[in-house]
Amino acid sequence: MTKADIVNEIAKETNLEKVAVQKVVESFMENIEASLAKGNNVYLRGFGSFIVKKRATKTARNISKNTTITIPAHNIPSFKPSKTFSGKLK
Secondary structure: OOHHHHHHHHHHHHOOOHHHHHHHHHHHHHHHHHHHHOOOOEEEOOOEEEEEEEEOOEEEEEOOOOEEEEEOOEEEEEEEEOHHHHHHOO
16 A cells, blocks of 8 residues: 555545645654654554664675675664554454
8 A cells, every 4th residue: 555545545534635635644754754763752552653773783794895894873763563453463
């Protein structure tokens, strides 16, 4: 399912214009992105959590050049579904 599919489904269910729904969906995603960029987690009760995970520094190998490189510590976004959400997928 794409963002356009989500906008179409919500517009059908709510009888709102697609343009308005698209603005809401994009604003929602921008707010989540901004919160995660600040290092804050986003909790949506009954759906799940968008969290920031910290990755430690690690050593990796470049096989083609036969060298080792150090990958610095960094943060990555992650999604953890709620128990209610996970239960619906069985």
